[in-house]
Amino acid sequence: MSFQDKSIECSDCGAIFTFTARENKFFASKGLTNEPRRCPQCRKAKRQQRRGLSGDWTSYVNRAMLSREYR
Numbered sequence: 001m002s003f004q005d006k007s008i009e010c011s012d013c014g015a016i017f018t019f020t021a022r023e024n025k026f027f028a029s030k031g032l033t034n035e036p037r038r039c040p041q042c043r044k045a046k047r048q049q050r051r052g053l054s055g056d057w058t059s060y061v062n063r064a065m066l067s068r069e070y071r
C-alpha cells in the first residue's frame with residue numbers, strides 16, 4: 001500500500017492543508033481509515049477550547065472554592 005500527500009479542505013475554516021503521506025501512514029498504522037476533517041490549527045484550537053471549558057478552569061475554580069471553605 002502506498003501513501004501520497006493529499007490536500008484536504010478544513011471543514012471548520014475552509015483552509016487547504018496537506019495530509020502528508022507520513023501522517024497518512026501513521027493514521028493507517030493506528031487503524032484509522034478516516035482522513036482528518038480539520039486543519040492542524042483548528043484541531044489544536046478545538047483541543048484547547050475543550051480543555052479550557054471542562055478541564056483546567058473548572059478544576060481551578062473548584063479548588064479555589066474548596067480551599068476557601070476549609071480555611
Ligand SMILES: [Zn+2]
Nearest residue numbers: 010013039042
Ligand atoms: Zn481549519
